[in-house]
Amino acid sequence: MEASLARAEAPESAPDPTAATEAATLEVPPELVAQSLGEWFRAWTTRIRSGDSGVLPVILGLILITIVFQAISPHHVFLSADNLVNLFQQSAVFMVLAMAEIFALLLGEIDLSIGYAAGVGGAIAVQLVQPTTTRWPWWGAIIAALLGCALIGAIQGSLITRLRLSSLIVTLAGLLILNGVMLFVLGLGPFSGYPSLAGANPNLQFLYQLMWGTIDPTVSWVGMAVIVTALACFLWLGDNRRRQSGLVAPPVSLTLLKIVLIAVVAIVVVAICNINRAAFGTLEGVPWVIPIVLVVFGVWTVLLQRTRFGRYVYAIGGNPEAARRAGVDLAAIRTWCFVFCSLTAGVGGLLYASYLGGMSNNVNGGQLVLYAVAAAVIAGTSLFGGRGKVLHGLLGGLVIGGIYNGMYLLGLDVKPQFIVTGLVLLVAITIDALSRRGATSGSAARV
Amino acid sequence: MEGVAEVVSESRVAAEPLLKARGLGKHFGPVQALYDVDVDLYAGQVTALCGDNGAGKSVLTKCIAGIYQIDQGQFFWEDHPVHVRSPRDAARLGIETVYQDLALADNLDIVQNMFLGRERLNNGFLNEDDMERSAARTLSSLRVTTVRSIRQPVASLSGGQRQSVAVAKAVMWNSKLVMLDEPTAALGVVQTRMVLDLARRLRDRGLAVMVISHNLNDVFEVADRIAVLYLGRLVVQDRASAFDRQSVVDYMTTGASSRTVQRSDADGGKPGQG
Numbered sequence: 001m002e003a004s005l006a007r008a009e010a011p012e013s014a015p016d017p018t019a020a021t022e023a024a025t026l027e028v029p030p031e032l033v034a035q036s037l038g039e040w041f042r043a044w045t046t047r048i049r050s051g052d053s054g055v056l057p058v059i060l061g062l063i064l065i066t067i068v069f070q071a072i073s074p075h076h077v078f079l080s081a082d083n084l085v086n087l088f089q090q091s092a093v094f095m096v097l098a099m100a101e102i103f104a105l106l107l108g109e110i111d112l113s114i115g116y117a118a119g120v121g122g123a124i125a126v127q128l129v130q131p132t133t134t135r136w137p138w139w140g141a142i143i144a145a146l147l148g149c150a151l152i153g154a155i156q157g158s159l160i161t162r163l164r165l166s167s168l169i170v171t172l173a174g175l176l177i178l179n180g181v182m183l184f185v186l187g188l189g190p191f192s193g194y195p196s197l198a199g200a201n202p203n204l205q206f207l208y209q210l211m212w213g214t215i216d217p218t219v220s221w222v223g224m225a226v227i228v229t230a231l232a233c234f235l236w237l238g239d240n241r242r243r244q245s246g247l248v249a250p251p252v253s254l255t256l257l258k259i260v261l262i263a264v265v266a267i268v269v270v271a272i273c274n275i276n277r278a279a280f281g282t283l284e285g286v287p288w289v290i291p292i293v294l295v296v297f298g299v300w301t302v303l304l305q306r307t308r309f310g311r312y313v314y315a316i317g318g319n320p321e322a323a324r325r326a327g328v329d330l331a332a333i334r335t336w337c338f339v340f341c342s343l344t345a346g347v348g349g350l351l352y353a354s355y356l357g358g359m360s361n362n363v364n365g366g367q368l369v370l371y372a373v374a375a376a377v378i379a380g381t382s383l384f385g386g387r388g389k390v391l392h393g394l395l396g397g398l399v400i401g402g403i404y405n406g407m408y409l410l411g412l413d414v415k416p417q418f419i420v421t422g423l424v425l426l427v428a429i430t431i432d433a434l435s436r437r438g439a440t441s442g443s444a445a446r447v
Numbered sequence: 448m449e450g451v452a453e454v455v456s457e458s459r460v461a462a463e464p465l466l467k468a469r470g471l472g473k474h475f476g477p478v479q480a481l482y483d484v485d486v487d488l489y490a491g492q493v494t495a496l497c498g499d500n501g502a503g504k505s506v507l508t509k510c511i512a513g514i515y516q517i518d519q520g521q522f523f524w525e526d527h528p529v530h531v532r533s534p535r536d537a538a539r540l541g542i543e544t545v546y547q548d549l550a551l552a553d554n555l556d557i558v559q560n561m562f563l564g565r566e567r568l569n570n571g572f573l574n575e576d577d578m579e580r581s582a583a584r585t586l587s588s589l590r591v592t593t594v595r596s597i598r599q600p601v602a603s604l605s606g607g608q609r610q611s612v613a614v615a616k617a618v619m620w621n622s623k624l625v626m627l628d629e630p631t632a633a634l635g636v637v638q639t640r641m642v643l644d645l646a647r648r649l650r651d652r653g654l655a656v657m658v659i660s661h662n663l664n665d666v667f668e669v670a671d672r673i674a675v676l677y678l679g680r681l682v683v684q685d686r687a688s689a690f691d692r693q694s695v696v697d698y699m700t701t702g703a704s705s706r707t708v709q710r711s712d713a714d715g716g717k718p719g720q721g
Contacts, residue, residue, distance in 0.1 A: 241576070242576060245576065245580070247576055247579050247580065248579065248596055248597065248598040302572075306572045306573055307571070307572060307573060308566050308568065308573065311555075311559060311563070311566060311573065314552070314554060314555060314559075315552045315555060315559075315563055317554065318552030318553050318554035318555055319550065319551065319552040319553065321548070321550060322550040322551055322552045322560075322563065323552065323563070323564075325534070325546075325550045325564075326550075326563040326564025326565075327534075327535070327564040327565075328563075328564055386552070386553075386554035387554055
């Protein structure tokens, strides 16, 4: 009877919690337990010191790039309205491609083919709208290009998930194959590999405007106000509801701070874009490319953060076995990720074609994909899966674009630009790996 | 004192086992992993499944969980014959398993892990508020109160807390039988106590609990009933009071025991005296 006696007398109270609580305090994201802004800020600085820094390094990096290039660029033009808009247009392609790559990186996979997938998408669209040959309407050409890219993703994704081939190898093969396909598509028609978007044809013009078109300044202000107000209401009402029903929620002041930050960034961007930046005549207003990039950002953020699909993507990246046991269809989710990856690359390709004013044999998809991976990783997306946000694509793309733009202003050619970008990537992943290693060994010791 | 303990445990015992397995057999190619295993799991009781390495503990668990399909034998669930051919069948009956590796995604928070695969939706989007409330309710009903925030990533939890989250995840779904595979294997003293208390709380809620364990301290601390597997055969199952440490060790290592502990013959388990 000893055993049951011992059980009958065992205390029913909760176990001694002290040891576990102390262990857990160190790594809880500060916003979860803070009751006031001051407390939140203190907890946040503690977390940064312990190595988990979020997007802070990439923001500091952006500030550093801005200061350096503003100081050394000729006539300090880096921060001129003209150059800042130009910088955003240059960064847009990197941003969109980085947002594409994040779908693969979240799974712990990689897609090396997105540079040439973008190239193929751009080539298809530019070829189809040519008034001397196929004469497709702009929307038909865009749909065809995006469908083509989605198909590329579906094929690669199926090979990777159904035949269990390495994504590195499949997409490396894809990089070569799609380079060939792009050259093949560009070789069609009488353009000797350089179909152009120049001309008065409305379909050509539409594709050209994707990057270079601008929105009327008044419309820009009104649109910005509507979007910011909607976003602010959404944030405020959501956080408020959670606070009132006693769920985990940030303090009021933090919600307000976020809203103010979004509003300030939006106002500054629109104000810069609405400065007349032409040497002669008028060139003002927000370029189309900004809302295009924001739509990609918004749609993918909602998909990854607010839907079951997104939850499963993170779960697969974190622990595929856990996802499998939870009944997640791993093959389907993975395949869709590669589809979305290539599809987003297609959007990047359209923007790139627009930026170049046509498509060219010389598009270097291998370099584009490396910039895309670099952008995502610099901003904090993990190469090992499960950690990353679409926002990282935006911020990382700006860093890459900033370096590219700054070096260009200095009149340097591609040689130092490659070297500097590569070094930035090395520094970023080194800092990331070292800080994560510190954080991981801490939690591993407690497990 | 003995009488009191008896009454307490009698009052919890359902007349019929929740899960009755009869004549289970499982082989992998030429290797026979289970021979003619009869096992009974009662609601409101913790049954400890003991056995040496390779005795067939995990195979038996996986057969009940539907991961392996049995080659011979029959399951009876609440006295009705049932087939458990897939984890989905098991889940439909109310059988949940917490494996040794816990199957938690470190990058997701507690709520996200608890609802993984069964997210609640609101117009097609995740209903985080609802899920968070339910998760909080389950955790507090199990008195898992040491976590600072249920929105913290699982990576930041201690071993015992992770185990608690995994168990809470298993009991969220109106499960009736929870199987814990080596729940204390990697834990320290305090954490072990936390998990064993949790197993007791599940039992007190009327769930059938099966604990697979090597650790006889744990077994005797928490088990109402003990079943021992030896080389794929279930050599004995009876109420825990019918065993002492040495007899369990004998059964685990030789399949028989010459020791006789005070027997209470009210139970229908296979008699264990050698």
